[in-house]
Amino acid sequence: MTFSFAADLAGAKLPNPILTASGCAGSGKELSQFFPLTEIGAVVTKSIMIKPRSGRATPRMAETPSGMLNSIGLQGPGVDYFLENDIPWLAAHGARTIVSIAGETVEDYAVLARRMRNLPGVVGLEVNISCPNVENRGMVFSCQPETARAAIEAVRRNIGGELPIIAKLSPDVTDIVGIAREVSNAGADGVALINTLLGMVIDTNLMLPKLAQKTGGLSGPAIRPVAVRAVYQVRAALPTLPILGMGGITNGRDAFEFILAGASAVSIGTATFGNPTAVLKVRDELSAILQERGFESLTDAIGFAHREVQV
Amino acid sequence: MINTRAAQINAELISNKRVGSYHHMVFSVGDIAAQAKPGNFVAIAVGGESSSMVLRRAFAIYRSTERGVNGGLVELVVAPHGQGSRWLTSLQAHDLVDMVLPLGTHFGIPTEPVRALLVGGGYGSAPLFGLAELLKNRGCRVDMVLGASTAAKIYAPLEGKRSVSSLTLTTDDGSAGIQGQITDVLPKLIEENEIEIVYSCGPMGMLQAITAVTDRYQIIHQCAVEEAMACGIGVCMTCVLPVTGDDGVTRMLRSCIDGPVMDGSRVVWDSKRKIPEGTFGA
Numbered sequence: 001m002t003f004s005f006a007a008d009l010a011g012a013k014l015p016n017p018i019l020t021a022s023g024c025a026g027s028g029k030e031l032s033q034f035f036p037l038t039e040i041g042a043v044v045t046k047s048i049m050i051k052p053r054s055g056r057a058t059p060r061m062a063e064t065p066s067g068m069l070n071s072i073g074l075q076g077p078g079v080d081y082f083l084e085n086d087i088p089w090l091a092a093h094g095a096r097t098i099v100s101i102a103g104e105t106v107e108d109y110a111v112l113a114r115r116m117r118n119l120p121g122v123v124g125l126e127v128n129i130s131c132p133n134v135e136n137r138g139m140v141f142s143c144q145p146e147t148a149r150a151a152i153e154a155v156r157r158n159i160g161g162e163l164p165i166i167a168k169l170s171p172d173v174t175d176i177v178g179i180a181r182e183v184s185n186a187g188a189d190g191v192a193l194i195n196t197l198l199g200m201v202i203d204t205n206l207m208l209p210k211l212a213q214k215t216g217g218l219s220g221p222a223i224r225p226v227a228v229r230a231v232y233q234v235r236a237a238l239p240t241l242p243i244l245g246m247g248g249i250t251n252g253r254d255a256f257e258f259i260l261a262g263a264s265a266v267s268i269g270t271a272t273f274g275n276p277t278a279v280l281k282v283r284d285e286l287s288a289i290l291q292e293r294g295f296e297s298l299t300d301a302i303g304f305a306h307r308e309v310q311v
Numbered sequence: 312m313i314n315t316r317a318a319q320i321n322a323e324l325i326s327n328k329r330v331g332s333y334h335h336m337v338f339s340v341g342d343i344a345a346q347a348k349p350g351n352f353v354a355i356a357v358g359g360e361s362s363s364m365v366l367r368r369a370f371a372i373y374r375s376t377e378r379g380v381n382g383g384l385v386e387l388v389v390a391p392h393g394q395g396s397r398w399l400t401s402l403q404a405h406d407l408v409d410m411v412l413p414l415g416t417h418f419g420i421p422t423e424p425v426r427a428l429l430v431g432g433g434y435g436s437a438p439l440f441g442l443a444e445l446l447k448n449r450g451c452r453v454d455m456v457l458g459a460s461t462a463a464k465i466y467a468p469l470e471g472k473r474s475v476s477s478l479t480l481t482t483d484d485g486s487a488g489i490q491g492q493i494t495d496v497l498p499k500l501i502e503e504n505e506i507e508i509v510y511s512c513g514p515m516g517m518l519q520a521i522t523a524v525t526d527r528y529q530i531i532h533q534c535a536v537e538e539a540m541a542c543g544i545g546v547c548m549t550c551v552l553p554v555t556g557d558d559g560v561t562r563m564l565r566s567c568i569d570g571p572v573m574d575g576s577r578v579v580w581d582s583k584r585k586i587p588e589g590t591f592g593a
Binding site: 023024025026029030031033034046051052053054055056057058059060061063065066067068070072075076077078212220221250270271272273274275276277 | 318319363409411538539545547549552562584
């Protein structure tokens with residue numbers, strides 16, 4: 001019996017279910033000095049916006065117990081530079097790429113979706129409608145069903161072809177299942193769960209918020225139970241909607257939790273900051289765990305924690 | 312520029328000695344030691360396997376030795392200020408740490424012999440001794456000035472002093488050398504020694520103050536900046552600072568990739584808690 005580690009993420013066929021998390025892998029080049037990018041399922045790019053963006057002022061980061069706050073504010077060179085430089089480089093190095101896009105308006109999402117047609121090596125689109133580090137928290141699209149729907153509809157109408165659309169959602173909502181249902185109805189092929197949670201650290205020496213912009217997104221192992229819960233709830237309510245799970249995964253056991261909860265693949269973010277080869281560690285450990293537990297394939301383990309059992 | 316010589320290794324701690332307020336730590340790193348240059352840094356995972364500290368800690372390389380009894384070595388000077396550095400300095404010989412090195416840019420060495428002044432604040436002096444040796448071997452005259460709040464916080468080991476023609480100390484409390492700040496003595500040192508280039512490492516406020524002096528004398532200032540980092544390898548985007556390029560455009564650059572060694576006159580100082588107006592993408 002040969003074990004199959006292949007993943008199908010909303011139609012994106014990947015050799016394994018281990019992806020980078022958006023905004024945690026630079027342009028790909030930075031990590032490629034530590035391992036060939038072909039080793040992982042896919043590279044998820046930082047969120048690409050239409051225009052160049054300086055991001056937020058520093059300090060942008062605060063370490064927290066088993067986690068960190070960041071308020072990068074989507075620093076990036078804009079879509080033109082990305083398409084001319086990063087995409088050809090990733091394709092030339094054989095990386096399977098999932099492009100993350102972020103907009104300030106519904107029209108931005110439409111424009112960006114059009115620019116993502118027929119790109120070499122691109123196997124999917126992650127639509128970031130949940131970045132907490134934007135000027136107006138009211139503009140976090142995924143916090144309201146109507147705006148979440150509008151952004152995803154704009155992408156669906158403009159993307160064309162078969163590129164899977166994965167909507168990345170915020171956990172900072174009362175009913176994440178409701179938002180997942182809304183984006184699914186709007187044309188999303190899957191959901192990415194979860195983005196960071198909004199948090200704050202106060203510097204007790206300065207007696208001021210530690211981050212220049214006061215609030216930031218909390219990530220790392222501290223948020224893992226929140227993420228596993230979100231994946232489990234969405235899987236239970238919408239069993240056919242593919243899920244890309246993430247939130248504090250640092251090893252194979254953590255990734256296994258997400259698979260059991262219902263994720264088809266997982267992204268590794270903060271763990272890469274502490275360990276450049278974290279994705280390979282998670283990949284190898286998850287593969288070993290699945291085989292030890294007697295699964296013949298990754299697919300067999302997806303959502304396994306939902307089965308009815310008498311304990 | 313990504314430092315493509317970087318690698319992730321398990322480094323064995325060879326010795327750990329307390330020196331004043333700091334710890335001098337020597338690690339066996341193998342062949343990669345030959346790739347380290349003055350100004351480069353290492354990033355170390357702290358706290359062990361079940362650590363609640365998720366981010367790496369960055370330390371400037373004090374010295375690297377290609378071949379010793381224990382193979383290639385790197386030496387660090389660590390101030391046990393925070394939880395992570397206290398964990399690191401509590402390690403004992405033969406303990407292993409997960410280390411990525413060498414990272415970042417290095418100090419540029421002039422092709423012709425020049426008159427150089429090396430300026431270090433606190434344990435910021437660490438990368439300057441290897442630099443002094445390199446400059447001296449290239450025929451440069453090297454003067455050095457080190458400052459700190461108090462004598463115990465000046466890191467100036469005997470062997471490090473061999474390569475410098477003069478060493479000036481300043482302390483805020485007057486417990487060693489001249490009472491005052493580094494910038495109080497800079498103009499005199501620059502004039503008397505006809506300094507052509509200043510190399511520095513230390514707190515950002517000090518680097519900014521040095522830049523004001525070097526700009527006035529119109530001499531080159533290569534400084535190693537200290538920005539808080541999460542990864543050290545260019546993926547987290549937290550250690551950025553505004554730097555003006557040849558094209559006159561100011562961009563938020565990563566101090567781990569485009570630094571830590573930067574041209575002081577190009578850094579837009581005093582930008583804490585705000586993005587300077589006109590920055591690319593602002």
